[in-house]
Amino acid sequence: MHGYAATGLDEIVKDANLTRGAVYHYFGSKKGLFLAVLESVQNEVAEKVEAESGKSKDVWEQLILGCRAFVTTAVEQKNKRIMLIDGPAVLGWEIWRSMDEQGSMRLLHEQLQFRQQQGYFESVSIDALTHILSGALNESTLWIAQMPDVMESVEAILQHLLSESSKVK
Template identity: 35%
Template sequence: MSVPRIRRSRRADHVADTRRALVCAARELFAERGYAATGTEDIVASAHVTRGALYHHFKDKADLFRAVMAECAAEMAERLVAQETARAEQEQGDAWQLLRSGFQSFLDACNDRDFQRIVLVEGPAVLGHSAWDALVEEHGYVLLAEALTEAIAEGNVEPMPVAPLTRMLAALISEASLYIARAEDHDLAREEAGQVLERMLAGLGRAPGVSLGRMESIG
């Protein structure tokens, strides 16, 4: 390997390390203090970098917050997918069962410190609700639509258009998560939201042994 290439590699590593230090420091401070109470001077001091380094990597504090929020959301999505994959392998449940348990796991995650403060509370306040909508679209819609399609194919959910069903369920889960995050008693809010959500989801399921035509006549 040539000397210039080694230098470029070291420089790239240094740049990546600096950015990582800024994101880690900002994440800790945003989760602990909130966005408004965290100054850029606090972030660079905690990251042990210069203010110039911060503005080399990010346009401003809001841009850094956006990166932190995206990281928290991605980590949570990966964690939940891993949990549900493991549950599917262990329990061999149907798609609808697994989806409902996955929703409850997500509500549990709403009491994770970083996710709750940064993504659910500070995110919409700092970046607007469009930022939250973008995260839901990136990490939730495709997986949710796939699970619903499978549940309908298995006969455990009434046949209906998947696209609007996906959007409406995503909105329901979103509101439940915000309710938990903004409550004074997070644990109680989590329990209440879980009960209401499960009751509403139960209405989507097809009763065992009842045909679609029979259910329509009952309704």
């Protein structure tokens, strides 16, 4: 995987057995093709988060499982460059951020809001908590992508931060 900048459209069309015209017809440009790929990766990550969090009936465990699923799926070789490195660089921070808000952050917000309705995070702004936790998850994912052996530490800290923030009245 060479990344967006190091991969030419000629290489893409050859590997995909397409023509340049087909890429331009369906995606408008190399950047449009990348946008479609990023959307696909984000949908795959969201599906994994939902599937993993759905493995428990306990709301607290659902939150932890969902966060863990996000991090582990995002650092997979096929996802990390597209989601975390090229996404913001190619599309720009604002577009990447908007896509993140519609995907992973939306799921996180829903889970935190549900926990608040059950009496947790009573005096905490769920919007603020969502943004802070999402930022922590994204940064953790970049760190884990570079140093996979820190995953256990990240999970422990994440669990601690969530449990402490749920005590805020």
